[in-house]
Amino acid sequence: MTVRLFRSLVCIGLVATFLASCSSTHRLYLDSLRLAFRSGPEKSLADIQQSNIDLLQLELGNKNPVFLALAFKEDNTSKWVSADHAVFVFHYDKLVRTSGFPSDLLQTSNLTENHLAPALKPSSTSWQYTLDIANHEYGLPVNATLESSGSETMEFYGHTFHLQKWVETLQAKPSTPYWDSSYTWENIYLVEPESGYVIYSEQRASPFTDEMVITYVSRIARHLKAQEEQVHE
Numbered sequence: 001m002t003v004r005l006f007r008s009l010v011c012i013g014l015v016a017t018f019l020a021s022c023s024s025t026h027r028l029y030l031d032s033l034r035l036a037f038r039s040g041p042e043k044s045l046a047d048i049q050q051s052n053i054d055l056l057q058l059e060l061g062n063k064n065p066v067f068l069a070l071a072f073k074e075d076n077t078s079k080w081v082s083a084d085h086a087v088f089v090f091h092y093d094k095l096v097r098t099s100g101f102p103s104d105l106l107q108t109s110n111l112t113e114n115h116l117a118p119a120l121k122p123s124s125t126s127w128q129y130t131l132d133i134a135n136h137e138y139g140l141p142v143n144a145t146l147e148s149s150g151s152e153t154m155e156f157y158g159h160t161f162h163l164q165k166w167v168e169t170l171q172a173k174p175s176t177p178y179w180d181s182s183y184t185w186e187n188i189y190l191v192e193p194e195s196g197y198v199i200y201s202e203q204r205a206s207p208f209t210d211e212m213v214i215t216y217v218s219r220i221a222r223h224l225k226a227q228e229e230q231v232h233e
Contacts, residue, residue: 043067045157045221054218056080058088061210067217076117092116093189093198094168095205095212105205106132115146116189118196121166133206137174140206144170152190154200156220163190163199172207183207192223199223 048055054070068080068088077096080088086100094116096108110129115121125147131140149165168187185207190200201214 043217045224048217048221049225051218054216057215057217058082059213065213070218077111092118093201093216094187095203095214098205098209101209102134103136103206103208104134105209106134115144115168116166116198121146131172131206133208136206136208140172140174142170142172144168154190156199156215156217157224159224161192161199161220161223164193165190174207192219195219195223 043055043057056068056070057065058068059065066082068082068086071079071081071087073079077089077091080090082088082100084100087098088095089097091108091111092114094108094114096105096111098105108129108131110127113120113124113127113129115124115127125145127144127146129142129144131142132138133140146166146168149167152163152165154161154163166189168189169184170187171182171184173182185204187203188201189198191197192199197216197219199216199219202211203214204211
């Protein structure tokens with residue numbers, strides 16, 4: 001048994017123990033976890049459609065893509081888990097917390113002003129907050145500006161998507177003495193205009209982490225299914 005498979009089984013076992021008191025809903029959840037944690041970097045559209053819980057694909061740096069399963073969603077925050085116990089927490093699809101990495105993003109402050117919120121996005125383009133980053137900075141001040149950047153065309157599962165593009169420009173000013181100036185980077189969010197959902201993004205959680213490419217594959221699958229149903233009406 002490989003180490004990766006062993007970790008996957010342990011993770012599934014822990015979740016199973018936690019959910020043991022419940023019934024069919026939790027069995028469906030566990031079945032979906034097994035799908036999400038199945039070895040191999042690729043999943044077909046049929047694989048995604050068979051899942052009873054949401055999945056997303058994440059690429060970190062130059063590593064092979066992995067699939068995450070949605071653990072819970074509450075108050076506009078979603079928590080996603082991987083087979084090796086990594087945790088990614090998003091608020092309105094912006095990465096605000098991680099667990100399982102040397103430079104974990106421990107906290108993002110002032111989430112009520114997150115400019116990716118639908119109610120704020122059209123009118124509010126500026127957002128100030130702080131980051132707590134393990135082994136680096138605590139209370140790191142960040143200024144973020146969100147701007148519409150036209151449209152972009154991408155292909156998923158053989159289908160072409162015309163998406164709205166939003167670019168978030170971030171500037172941080174670390175207090176560490178060897179930093180001479182502020183640090184600037186960009187996050188990109190591509191939004192499906194009919195649903196208003198982000199279905200693809202390129203994000204860095206902090207100046208000290210690699211870029212993450214995030215594809216909301218379950219959202220894509222639902223959109224394609226809705227289009228197919230419209231054609232047959």
